[in-house]
Amino acid sequence: MRHVRHNNGLSLDELAKKTGFAKSYLSQIENLKREPSISALSQIAHVLGVDVLFLLSGETQNSGAQSLTIVKKGERKTVNRPSGSLAYIYDSVTYKKPDRLMEGYIVTIGFEFPPEPFVHEGQELTYVLEGTHEFVYDGKTYLLEEGDCYYFDSNKPHYGRAVGEKPGILLVVFTAKKDWV
Structure with missing residues (x-):
């Protein structure tokens, strides 16, 4: 990220x-702390004018607007978190569309809560594909099962974990800050 920031001539301020x-x-x-x-x-990638995948891996995306992109199951890109945390594994299903307004991921969640809650601008839609998901939003806990869906403002603390016998698999779609679109 520092390299991209410097290439854009931006200070940390x-x-x-x-x-x-x-x-x-x-x-x-x-x-990496x-x-x-x-x-x-x-959000950071947007300001820096690069794709999230590039920010994490240096991998470039296709340029030019496309009306339709298709990501086959075997073509998903796993986005590794900087710490290598396995609490959540993100497989991008929207990375092929360079002018996208949403980010979509198939997320595999483990049995432990992440080290700290997520709080960010925008909104999220989550659909539980497999397993049972314990979701905490703004201090209140919800138990969600296969087929359940929830949509929320993501500027409040939120996090979750799988409960039961198998990891949870979620479809997560989120939007960026409103002034991005």
């Missing part, structure tokens, strides 16, 4: 102002 994140938070991300949410990375 400028990136903080443009993203709305604290300078200290961004510094911790750059120094803090693991941001995928949506926070999406």
Whole structure:
């Protein structure tokens, strides 16, 4: 991230102002001392003019607008979190569309809560594909099962974990800040 920021001629202060994140938070991300949410990375990537996948892996995306993109099951891109945390494994299903307004992932969740709650701008839609999901939103706990769906403002603390015998598999779609679109 630091390399991309420097290539864009941005100081950490400028990136903080443009993203709305604290300078200290961004510094911790750059120094791999803090693991941001995928949506926070999406917001940072947007300001830096790159794709989340590029920010994490250096992998470039197709350029040019496309009306339709298809991602086959075997073509999903696993987005590795900076710390390598296995609490959540994200497989991007929207990475092929460069001008996208949403981020979509098939997320596999483990049996432990992440180290800290997620809080970011935008909204999320989550559909439980498999398993049972314990979801905590703004201090209240919900138990969600296969076929359940929830939609929420993501600026309040939220996190979850799988409960039962198997990991949870979710379809998660989120939007960025309203002024991005």
